[in-house]
Amino acid sequence: MPMVPTISDDALAHALADYRAATPGSAALFEKAAQRLPAGVTSNVKFFAPYPLYMTRAEGARVWDVDGREYLDYCLAFGPLVTGHGHPRVLEAVRAEVERAGTLIFGAPTDLEVRLADRLARLLPSAEMVRFTSSGTEATLHALRLARGATGRSRVVKFEGHYHGVHDHVLWNLDQPLPPKAAADGIPMATSAQTVVLPWNDVAALDAGLDTADDVAAVIVEPVARGVLHPDPAFLHALREQTTRRGIVLIFDEVVVWPRLGLAGAQGLYGVTPDLTTLGKALGGGLPLGALAGRRDLMSLTVPRAGRAPGTQTPYVFHGGTYNGTPIALAAGLATLNILEEPGVLDRLDARAAQLRDGLGAIAARHGIPLQVLGRGSVMDFYFTDQPIHSSREVWASDLPRRRALDYRLLVAGLYNAPVHRYHLSLAHSEADIALTLDRIERALTA
Ligand SMILES: Cc1ncc(COP(=O)(O)O)c(C=O)c1O
Incomplete structure (x- = not known):
């Protein structure tokens, strides 16, 4: 029997036709790119159908594509650019470091690593010691290995809908509920026995x-x-209590939310201190930098054998990476922190995001549209449903085709983000930018 098209299917078809009409330059470049780069991209997250937009230039809160179209940017490179594109102080820090050092990389430790590690230790409750990585993926990979080395155990518990990067043990149930399901092919069967997937925000299921x-x-x-679904605080406290009781290492992946929920991270906000924390995205201010931070006794397991006192019996866990903590990434990260630590700066950023969230909620109420607006700090997301959202399950049950159709209309209207993805805000987004954004959203929603 032929499928009866829903209103959302029809809306999506129209939105896609408008998208194609507005972006011929990206369509042409995609044709060429896809000959050499599968799906025309170098990270699957950057692809969206029928083709992604190819960008050429950015400034502050704005990006321009190959067709010369201007967008207000709410993707912000999927989160890192908390100060916006090309913040003068971040660019200057990178320039100054290259000129001072005379190189891009030493392959030897530098004072910048010590300074950023000190800053993290001062800000993040769990960060007694720090090791840098080049990405969030590497940070979570090393955190899991450290936990395994420390406990002598193998299995890892993760939650439905949680993303921790691209490695085998965490690429499970990204967009669907239990039963356990790898998000893609190529994951060894043996891994399935090592990864336990649980529902999120459910104390009984956790127990x-x-x-x-x-x-x-x-x-x-x-x-x-x-980045936007806040837990029942009792769930995080139960996690801490249960893992401590069972000798399990608790890892908070704060790659998205630090420092967007405050410089003490979600752990500071909720008063729950994990054993290890993983960071990335904004940490490098737009350059590749991640970090693994945590308890001194755990982090010390990475000390090489040659650096240990004779007779030390604790396990040895390997951590490495040619590009870990490059000077320019550390300089950009430190410059970003210098800006964010100035009094009132994060409050101002949060106020902009609140303006966007409140404005969107008011638009939905005005037009009788069932919409849940999510997030705190400088991240925001929204889904079409009249049901409250407590976990990814309710996100998956919401009207995602309607959201997708809206997002293509917003691309045509000049708001940039990957479809059905959370919004990130930056210091470069002005009150007027948010007002313009709300106007564009209201027009697209009611078109
Ligand atoms: C929560 C979380 N953890 C880890 C990662 C992986 O970070 P990266 O893409 O830098 O490897 C991401 C990336 O989006 C993330 O959102």
Whole structure:
């Protein structure tokens, strides 16, 4: 029987036709790119159908594509650019470091690493010691290995809908609920026995899951799922209590939310201190930088054998990476922190995001549209449903085709983001930019 098209299918078809008409330059470049780069991209996250927009230039809160179209940018490179594109102080710090050092990389430690590690230790409750990586993926990979090395156990607990990067043990149930399902092919079958997936924000399911799973080394969790779904505080406290009782390493993946929920991260906000924390995105101010931070006794397991006192019996866990902590990434990260630590700066950023969230909620109320607006700090997301959203399950049950259709209309209207993705804000987004954004959203929603 032929499928009856829904209103959303029709809306999506129209939005896609308008998108194609507005972006012929990206369509042409995609044709060429896809000959050499699968799907015309170098990261699957950057692809969206029928083709992504190819960008050429950016300034502050704005980006321009190959067709010369201007967009207000709410993707912000999927989060890192908390000060906006090309903040003069961040660019100057990178320039100055290249000129001072005379190189892009030493392959030897530098004073910048010590300074940024000190800053993190001062800001983040869990960060007694720090190691830098080049990405969030590497940070979570090393955190899991450290937990395994420390406990001598193998299994890892993660939650439905939580993303921790691209490695085998965490690429599970990204966009669907249990039963356990790898998000793509190529993950070894043996991994399925090592990864335990549990529902998020559900204390009873957590208790039952940890009761039945043995050999658990770590629980890895986005303390605020998808960057915008805030947990019942009792869930985070239960996580801390349960993992401590069972000798399991608790890892908070704060790659998205630090420092967007405050410089003490979600752990500061909720008063729950994990054993290890992973950072990335904004940490490098737009350059590749991640970090693994945590308890001194755990982090010390990475000290090479040659650096240990004779007779030391603790496990040895390997951590490495040619590009870990390059001077320019550290300089950009430190410059970004210098800006964010100035009094009132994060409050101003949060106020802009609140203006966007409140404005969107008011538009939905005005037009009788069932919409849930999510997030705190400088991240925001929204889904079409009249049901409150407590976990990814309710996101998946919302009217995603309607959201997708809206997002293509917004691309045509000059708001840039990957479709059905959370919004990030930056210091460069002005009050007037938010007003313009709300106007564009209201027109697109009611078109
Ligand atoms: C919560 C979370 N953890 C880890 C990662 C992986 O970071 P990266 O893309 O830098 O490897 C991401 C990326 O989006 C993320 O959102």
